[in-house]
Every structure is written in C-alpha cells, then in structure tokens.
Amino acid sequence: MRYVNKPVRKKDAMSLVTGKPVYTDDITQGSSLVVKLLRSPHAHALIEEINTERAKKVSGIECVLTYEDVPESRFTTAGQSYPEPSPYDRLILDKRLRCVGDPVAIVAGLDEKSVDKALSLIKVKYNLLEPLLDFRKAKDNEILIHPEDNFVSLVEVGADNKRNLCSSESMNIGNVEEELKKCAHVIEETYHTKANNQTMMETFRTYTSIDAYGRLNVISSTQIPFHVRRILSNALQIPKSQIRVIKPRIGGGFGAKQSVVSELFPAIVTWITKKPAKMIYSRKESFTNGSPRHEAEIKIRLGADENGIIKAIHMYSLWNAGAYGDHGPTTVGLSGHKAMTIYNANAYKFDFDVVYSNTMGAGAYRGYGATQGFFALESAVNELAAKLNMDPTVLRMNNMLTESSVGKTMPTYYNEELKSCTLDKCLKKAKEMISWDEKYPCRDMGNNKVRSVGCAVAMQGSGISSVDVGAVEIRLNDDGFYTLMIGATDMGTGCDTILAQMAADCMDCEYDSIVVHGVDTDLSPYDTGSYASSTTYITGMAVVKACESLKNKIIDAGAKKLGCSVEYADFDGKSVCNIKNNESISLIQLANDNYVGSNNYLSASESHYSPTSPPPFMAGLVEIEVDKLTGKVDIIDYVGVIDCGTVINPNLARVQAEGGIVQAMGMAMYEDIIYDRNGRMLNDSFMQYKIPSRLDVGNIRIDFESSYEPSGPFGAKSIGELVINTPPPAIANAVYNATKVNIRSLPITGEKVMMGMLKNA
Amino acid sequence: MQIKLWINDKEYVDDISPDTILLDFLRSKGCLSVKRGCETSNCGLCTVLLQGKPILSCSTLAVRANGLKVTTIEGIQDEASEFGGFLADEGAEQCGFCSPGFIMNVIAMKNELKNPTEDEIKNYLEGNLCRCTGYMGQLRAVKKYLEKYSDMKKGA
C-alpha cells in the first residue's frame, strides 16, 4: 500500500489554506434575493391573523409568504433513508407555532435593508397557548404539541402524537429483574445530559435558482445532498426530477447539516418567483433554531456480583425531541444499543420514550445519541468501581469487549458478530501513556489543588447496517488518469481524500492521478450521505469494488489489443502485459485509443451496503486539576487510544480524534442550551454559549491500536463519531477521584463541584 | 460617503453608506476569503490586517479603514501557502472555514512576537475559534513553521 495508512495531504488542502472562494456564499456572489424569516416570539401559539400588506409594499420586496402559501402535507427534515423513522410532523410554515423561533413568515427582497423593514411591518395576532417546556412532564400531558390529524409516522417507532410521543419502544434480553436480585452490588442512578449546539463555523446556508431547464437548483451547505432532494420534493410537493442539489465545500457539519434547515425557505421563494434566492442563517439563528443534540435523562440500574462482574444492565432513556421529531427515534436507540453492547452481561433491558415539547427541535449531533448513553453508563460503571473500591480500568478489563471477544455474538447489537476489537489494548496503552498507575486516583499538589485521573471507554458503529448505501463511479480518462465520482459528502472530514487514497492503491497509480468530484445529485452516484460514520467503511468498500471492476475492464481491453486471452493479461497500474510473450500496451495508450473511434469508454460503478456495522472502540483517560477552594476544573492532559481498524490516513484520523475530544470537553464542562421561563434560548451567541478555545483544552494525545476489520475496505472501520463519547464520563470520573463528588448532570461546572464538596464536608 | 483605501496594495475609491461593515465591504470587493462566524466578535474568522495589525473586520466600520491599508489572505498568497503547507501536513485544516482568519493572525504573530513560548502562542491566537480540529494540529503546525524561521536565524 503506497497511500493507504499514509498521512497524505487533503485534496483540497491548499485551496482551503489560501482562502479560495469555495463555500456556498463564495460561489453564489451574483445578485439574488435575500431571504429571511419572521420567527415566533412565543413557545406555543396559534397564528390567529397575519397581515402582510404593508410589508409587501416595501420597495424591493419580492414576496412575503405565510402558512397560507405553502403545501399542506407534512414531512420530516431529518436526513435519513426513505422511509424515514422520524415522523412527518412539519410544514414549511405552520399556523401552529411550537417553539420560540418557529417560522411565521418568509420574506424575500432585493437587499437586507428592505427585507428587515418588511419583517418589522408584518402584523401578527397570536393566540397564546400554554407552553410545555419540561420534557419530563411531556408524556401524556394534556398540552399537545402535535394535535394535528395529518401527523404521520411512516415507520413503526411507537409514535403517538396524542400522547406527545415521537417514539417509544423497549427491548429485553434475558431476565434483568432476576439477575439484579442475585447481584451483590446494584448501582441505580439517573444521569442528565443537556442539549448542545454543533456550532460548526459556517452557519446554515443555501442558494437556489432555476436552471435553463426550469428545474430548481440548490447549492447548499449540507451533509445529505440526496436526502435534501427528497425532502424538498416532499416539502414543495414537486417531483424529485425537478430538483438538483450541489454540495460545495462545507464549513463543518457535525450532524447539524444532516437535517434540512436553511434549504426550505429560499427553495420555496425561488420556486414561486423563479428568481435566485439565498438564505444565510445568522449565528443567533443557528443557535436558537438549529438542530442540536437531544437533551436526555437516562436511568440506569447496573448489577454486579461481589467480584465486580457485571450481570445485568437496565437503561431507560427519556429523550427530548423538542418541537419536531428529527432523528428522535434513531438517536435514542444508540443511547442503549451502543452503550450497553460494550459490556458483557447475562441480561439487558433497554426502554425509551422520545417526547415532544415546546423547545427547539433537536437533530443529529456527532455521536448520535451514543454520547448521551455513554455518559450515563460509563458514569454508572465508574460508580460501581468506587463502590467496590476497585480501579475503574481494572473493572472494565474484566467486563468489556476485548480482543478475545472476537467471534462473539453481540445480543444488544442486533446479534451482530464481533469481528475485530482491540479495546483491551487501547485501554492498556492509554494507561501507560498517562501513567495511570502512578496517578490514580489523585495527588495533592498543595495550594488547594488536586490532580486526578478519570477513565471511560466507548464504541460507535460504522454506518447503519442494511440501510446505508454508498456508491462511486470511477472512469479512465485519456492520458490514463481517473475520475472518482463520489456521492458521499466531504464536510471537511477529508473523505474525498481518503477515498482517493484507497482508489490509488486499488488502481496501483499515483494519488494525483485520481481526481475527485464533489456531490451533485445530477452527476454523482447515489450515496445516503455523510453521517452515521459510514463514509470510510461503506463508501470505501464501494471504491474497492468499483476499482476491481474497472481493473477487469482494463485487462479485458488490454487483452483484446494484445490479442491474448484474459488469463494471460496482467495489469500493474501502468500497462497491460501479455505474460506469455511480455508484449504490453501502456495504460495511456489504451486510454487514448478508447477515446477515438471506439465503443470502449472504460468506467465502472459499484455500490455497497453492509449487513453489519462493525464498532470502532476507544479508551479515553483524562488528567485534571481541581481547585478545592472554588471547584474549578482544568484539563491537563487527555489521552485517547483508538481501534478504528486500519487507519486510512493517520493525520486526518488524529485530527478527527482531537477535534471530537475538544467538542466533547465543551459538552462536559460548559456547553448547555438554556431557556428562560417562556422557552426563549438565553445563551444564543458565542459570548454566552462558550465553546472551547485553545486555552481550555490542555494537552491531547492520540494513538491507535489497529485491529483489522475483515468486512471493511483495507480493514478499516469508522472514526468520526466515536471520538466524542469518552470525555464527559472520563472527566466526571476524574472529578470524583479528586473530590468524591459524583456529577450526574452535565455540564460539570465549578459551581456543581463546589456544592458537592460542601455537601460532603 | 466617499472613502479611499488600499486593499492588498490596490487603491479603491468608493461611495459607501456610513454603516458599511469592513467585512462586507471586503467581500464585495472580491476578498471572499474573509468569513463571518458570529455577530458578537468572538470567533476570529473575519481577521484581516489593518496597517499590518490584526483586526476583526466584522466589528470595524469600513470608514475606519479610510486612508489605510488592508491586507487579506488574497494579498499574501505566498506566505499563506507557506504556513498553509505546514497546516496541511498536519491535516489541521479540516473544514477550512476558520483557516483564513487563523492564518492572518498567525502571520501577524510571527511578525510581532520573537520566539514566542507555547503559552504566548496560545494566548495570541486565543480569539481564533476552530470547531473541527481541537487546536492541537494547529499548534503543531505553528511550532514547525516558527521553528523553520528560528533555524534560519540560527543558521545565519
């Protein structure tokens, strides 16, 4: 392998670092209508009257749209394969407003000033309804968020809009109650994780226009171009054939852009006016009406025998969908299925309710529910270790999946067979790297400072088994270079690059001989999109398959030219050779010949799906310093050791890991969407919603313990989401080891630590 | 009102409304590297140089640049590629949306601080947020880049 497992530069690196205009707003600089929304000031209300007459008269205003102007059938904005598990609970504009910021009217005009003026002239009479803001009270509350009759759930996920349920299910393996009775130790606690905003640096944005064929063209900062096509077709009630979606470079997504957020509004404006339109979300809008992580309350019962061998795990996840059900039924599933699977036990129980409330609708955020589940379960496991007076790393070694578990069926993971795992090696190496044995549990540094260490392990999946589809097409061009057409979405993650690395090794050619093409739904082969950690594993395999079939075609064509049979033709990346007489024809010659008077243009297209979703694993250990006088926690060192199978690009994988860990540090320590009594988000700017800066993250060190995943391309599994799961429980554990205070509700603020210490004293 | 300024050494005379923000003015003149990431002067994405000193163009009125020289990454492509190469070799430009502002500030730092310590580097660049990379790769790149210059000095 010349390129796989090498730190190759990203294909687009130099244009990004020299500031080239490659993002949505940069490539759509011509004149277009400015689109903005009038948003609801109320968390729960009905529009009784809306008067747009004066607004429409403002000079420069092209159109003002209200609920009367949009199609009446519901859809979901969640980017998922059809039929989507997320209920069809939205309209582009609705008479019923379900959270602060819900769109009331769309205004489009020539410039921002006229649009702002028009917005201020729209008169709305609201019928105020009592809001339901506490998701703990949502189930079977008499306040209904979605009383409408045309609410539909396409998939059986236990949705019931008359009970405020977006989804509800339960799973039983073995008899948890019986097992718990036999256990010497049972931890029974409730853990609470908050809604967090992805805060990708490029906010939501979309440009729409009508092309020469009268079709709607959409250029959007999205992770899911093909799903955008379907969702817009549902929302606007126009055929998919009338829509083309193009994805330029994206300034980050992290799951936020796995929902349709900014696309609907310029799309309907353009479809109605036939004029180009653009909508750019402000940072504030991205905060107040984005697609944040689901807030969750997870109850755990964890039972073990006197030696600390885990026997039973019961998790109940209560999940706040907020106003709309995007990704509700699916994220919640990961909180149990991913978290519990990492531990061997005799019995498991997992049940959940995903409820509607009058807070902002949630969505997908890196980790996709597993992050919440791991905070809860890993915290419980750490509490079990403390109860047994056991080193939590030792307790894990005795209970978790290890290299010797390979071949085992995982009952909580849809009975998939574990084919690769080095989690034990990861934990061992991480302990060495951070000098765990010398530092555990804590050291007094004098000066009222205590340094301590904390531990967590985690897994994720690689794609959604039997659902995600990745396809690529690879073409041989004249002069012998290849075009790799990819339907997966590079959102900065570097998938264009790693797929090209794989293709270069498959075709035995230079990395620079592979040119890649970003997603255009008219041109690219179908791909479900970049989410669920699917790209390397699923689309990567499609690359391997497509290259294999192109190689066969090259050999075929070469053999014909050489006048030999295919068995005797061999291709080494540069030429096809007749091994009987050493005659050969170069790839360049072959390629060029195929461009003149030939029926033999060589290209291959393959798609791939996987019946399994092999888990990557990670051990995360942290060292922190706690100030005993104030409760303030500083991160000193974070060590992550990862089994993502074969590492396709060590640089990109390392930066993925470092980035995910830092995001999770924010989640662990301060990121927290808070609402006032009326349901208005209070901290809707970077001033108030603090994300980690480079001064906040201490040192981070990453290493790999590669396994080989037989079903993955070159033995690879995923990495992108896994890396966000360990920091919250590891930091909570370190806080306990320093202070004997268990923080079970994120974020872990100095105040909570201090209050806990005072209570213990 | 009329203003006259130099963007990347090119003179511009323009009639603008007094509330025009420098960021928007620069983008309207084709400096599309300049990005906006917030409305509260917290992210650093919009960093450009005014008379060689880094400023936040999102919170600067265009008139403030009247008679002065503005530099964006479009005007220092060679330096940007040089440092950018270090960044690329770490894989530390992920989505790249924060890169122009970050790189402008790195270049300003290189001109301003002599042999900065790691803490000084972090402090200087603190205002440049990045949500993708976790900052470590950026730090590795900055150190290697600065090392190259201190090596050159040592060699000289």
Ligand code: FES
């Ligand atoms: S745009 Fe955020 S600081 Fe200027």
Ligand code: FES
């Ligand atoms: S690389 Fe994406 S924000 Fe920095």
